[in-house]
Amino acid sequence: MKYCLNCDWWTSETDEPAARVRSRRAIEHHVETGHTIDSSEGVVPPQLPDVPHEVFVHDLLPSHSGD
Template sequence: MHYFENYCAECDWAASTEELASRSEVGNAAVAHHVESGHEIDSRSLTFPASGSSLRSTSH
């Protein structure tokens, strides 16, 4: 499975397409977190292998 995630570089906040329906919703949540906290947001793609292998991450 493949997910897109925005996460905070300064705290443990994160939102992903695993939790929200679309990248647009993830982006809107990230903007809201930035406006409320002033924290920097980063993003990455997450790939979960089908068979119990480890998680792979690709930062953007």
């Protein structure tokens, strides 16, 4: 599976069995939009946790208190 990290675009073996065609579609999506494409062995795109953006980013950033 190939999927976009910026929008809901994706393609999988279910939609297109040929890996070459999936790769071409991913490249075309990147060229048209400038979005980042990633690959996964799964059959559905990975989903971010359903939490507020600020909480998610806060958990990823290092603590300023030295913890």
